[in-house]
Amino acid sequence: MNILDSLKIRKISQGLAGSLKNHPSWCLLVLTFLLIVYALVIFGLYAVNSPAPTAPSSTLQINADLYQQVLSRLKARDTNIQQGIEQNYPDIFR
Structure with missing residues (x-):
């Protein structure tokens, strides 16, 4: 940068x-x-570049094995809770 620009x-x-x-x-x-x-x-930066939400019409993929395990x-x-209640409070369930 020369003196004239300065x-x-x-x-x-x-x-x-x-x-x-x-x-x-x-x-x-x-x-x-x-x-x-x-x-x-x-x-x-926030609104335009953020990922778009998924469409409400998109289908939900459920893993059948995982669903059965959780169920x-x-x-x-x-059943464990029911057995524990029956053992701890036998007079209620006579």
Whole structure:
């Protein structure tokens, strides 16, 4: 970067700083603009790039063996609970 480019950047930054000093409401305008841009970037990263939910019409695949194992465990648990109740509280079930 040569000296002329450096001088151009300095002149532009001084002009921008001078205009912001002369018009303080422009600071709020610039900050509002930057906030909107930031909100759009966050929205884009979160909402647009997130995976889409599955369609409600999609079918559910159930593993039959796993379902039978879980069902048999639940039935065994219910019978164990019933036997435990009958052993611990025999006077109720006479």
